[in-house]
Amino acid sequence: MSRPHVLLSAAVSLxxxxxxxxxxxxxxSGAEDFDRVDAVRAASxxxxVGAGTLRADRPRLLVNSAERRAKRVExxxxxxxxxxxxxxxxxxDPGDPFWTTGGARLLYTTDDGAALARARVGGAADxxxxxxxxxxxxLLDDLGARGVRRLLVEGGARVHTQLLQLGLADELRLAVAPLVVGEPDAPRLFGPGAYPGGPRSRMRVLDAERVGDVIVTRYAPTVPGTTEAATAADRHWLRLACDLAxxxxxxxxxxxxxxxxxxxxGTELARGHSREGGDPVVHAEEAALAKLPADDARLATATVYSSLEPCAHRASRPRPCARLIVDAGVRRVVTAWREPDTFVPGADGIGVLGAAGVVVAEVPELAEAAVRPNRHLVPTLPSSTHKE
Known part of the structure; x- marks a missing residue:
């Protein structure tokens, strides 16, 4: 079972x-940004939240919009x-609004804290x-097993810091307010310590927008063990692609x-796998692309995650998957495993994509997961999955 997509959400001063x-x-934040967060909650x-946020802010963590709640039920x-x-x-505190307002509740604790937790809130939460x-x-594995695919993390600073430092955050959405606090003891979003990629590592900016008087920027954090262009979100979606195989x-x-x-x-548009729907020759990327309109404007800024390098040559269809991706207007691909010479010697789908201006990121740490369902064809994972 795949872990959920982990979205860190916070608002900070300049x-x-x-x-x-x-x-x-x-x-x-103001009313416009509160409504934006409400929409993000509804999509999650x-x-x-951590215990510190519960004690300090007493959040209810509800979807406030009746229309959004109705859409979820629909x-x-x-x-x-x-x-x-x-x-x-x-x-x-069992009287905290978190435990007494709507929605199912779940509490994660330690072995030492479990008895007290059950005595305090066991009737209100698992x-x-x-x-x-x-x-x-x-924790993320357990949430994934419960069917949680999108996890919104609303604090506090210690929780955000730990998830980012462990390389478990897929996305950060940061609302920056136009004010300066200026107090040296005021709480900051992230604490000191080692972060993935080191002190010079830069997150990838996904987009930014003005919401009322705040600027909301979306970032994709980098994670250890991946290529420079790959991110924690890439690892999440690529692991799902490997599971689909x-x-x-x-x-x-x-x-x-x-x-x-x-x-x-960060929303999933389509998925597919080889030989899907009883078609003995359909490829994974082909199956996924076929589920979207050819003129879908979202494809121009989408990413295709494929457990294996998209094919550059095939006999079963007029166009290989690398060409299908290019023709669909996709500009970014992430893959775990370069195609070996088992069936097509010298295949170079990454080269075809690169020549067409498509950015390709490789995540070799997931190559083993990509090879696993193909073990009968490739008995051992090569020491290097990269072609010279």
């Missing part, structure tokens, strides 16, 4: 503060996303012990491949 040191909460499967989802809290100690400490990877009917004459097409805003 000098990076989440709040000032006064007794009242500093409101950094779960919303997560789509077969609960009116409210799952509300998730994280507390190592389990020492929480309580899950993660071990001696809060194991964020295990396992759904392929087995074949002795073709690879099992999965593909996912993702829009610039």
């Amino acid at each position: 000098d990076g503060c989440l709040d000032d040191t006064g007794p009242e909460r500093l409101l950094l 499967d779960a919303i997560l 789509d077969g989802r609960p009116a409210y996303p799952l509300k998730v809290a994280v507390s190592a100690s389990g020492d929480l 309580v899950v012990a993660l071990g001696a400490t809060v194991d964020w990877a295990a 396992a759904d392929c009917p087995p074949s002795e004459t073709a690879f099992s491949v999965g593909a996912v097409i993702v829009a610039a805003d």
Whole structure:
């Protein structure tokens, strides 16, 4: 089961503060931005906060718009996303609005904190012990197993910092308010420590927009073990593509491949896998692209994630997948495994894409996952999956 897409969401001042040191909460956003966040909540499967945020802000984490709640129900989802809290100690106030307002609730804690957590909020939430400490990877695995595909993380600073430092954040949406707090002890969004890629690593800017009087920028964090152009979001979607490859009917004459097409805003547009729908020769990228209109404007800024390098030559169709991607107007592809010479010697789909101006990112850390459903064709993973 794939982990959810992890979206970190926060609002800060121009000098990076989440709040000032006064007794009242500093409101950094206005009505327009609050509505934007409400829409992001409505698009999420779960919303997560840490215990510090629960104690300081007492958030309800609800979808406020009745229309958005109705649309969720119409789509077969609960009116409210799952509300998730994280507390190592389990020492929480059962009267907090988080536990008494709408939506299902889930609490992650440690083995030592589990007894107190169940005594405090066990009647209002499922309580899950993660071990001696809060194991964020295990937490995300558990949410994925529960069907959570999009996780919105609304704080606090310690939670955001840990997820980013561990390389588990797929996206950061940061609303910057036009004010300066100027207090040296005011809380900042991220704490000190080692971050993926080191101190000189730069996130990739996905887009920016003005919402009322704040500027909201979307970033894709970098993660260790990936190429410079690959990000945490790339790893998430590429892992899903590798999972889809396992759904392929087995074949002795073709690879099992999965593909996912993702829009610039991080939403999935289509997915496919080899030999899907009983077609013995359809390829994964081809199957995914066929599910979208040829003139879909979102393709121009979308990314195609394919567990195997898109093919440059094929006998079963007039156009190989690399050419289908180029002709669809897609400008970015992420893949885990370069095509070996098993069936087509000298295949170079990445070269075809690059020659057409398509940016290609490779994530060799996921090559093993891409090879796994093809083990009968490729008994061992080559020491290098890259062609010279």
